Amino acid sequence: MQMSNGVLLLNASYEPLQVVSLRRAIVLLLKEKAEIVEADGAELHSGSLVLPKPSVIRLVYYVKIPSRLHLPLTRKMVLARDNYTCQYCGRQFPKSELTIDHVIPKSRGGETTWDNVVVACRRCNQRKGNRTPKEAGMKLLREPFEPRYVAIVILGEGSRQSTWEKYLGMYRGKKRIK
Ligand SMILES: [Zn+2]
Incomplete structure (x- = not known):
């Protein structure tokens, strides 16, 4: 129940x-x-x-x-959108152990937008480093999106x-x- x-x-x-x-x-x-x-x-x-x-x-x-309103893009909102789940390994973590990952790294021109940020655990974020998921051989659980x-x-x-x-x-x- x-x-x-x-x-x-x-x-x-x-x-x-x-x-x-x-x-x-x-x-x-x-x-x-x-x-x-x-x-x-x-x-x-x-x-x-x-x-x-x-x-x-x-x-x-x-x-x-x-009519549709836009949500502020904050760490808290991204954590909530992704349900406290690392979008690479699929495991849930307490929020203190989660980071916000830029799918296309900032240093490579990736922007801080709803469709370029995901929740990642420290380990996955570290492993991915300054690479795209493809380069790192990592797969996203789902594509990031702007929540309604x-x-x-x-x-x-x-x-x-x-x-x-x-x-x-x-x-x-x-x-x-x-
Ligand atoms: Zn992970």
């Missing part, structure tokens, strides 16, 4: 909107403003009512989101649930790295 009581709220289009409390999710379900997309197997009892405990719910009506503004509320440290991942993954950018 999941420890977290956060519920991922999706738009009618399945786009992630935010993480809501379990209580809020139940209200939306009872008012038939949302439906359960993923449940975590547990049951909730409310009076005579028995509900599967939701982990992902979806609004019945489409909510228009304000709405994702910011989903990026809370350690609060992600495994059932959320496929919905979060739908809204990645598509820029490619050579």
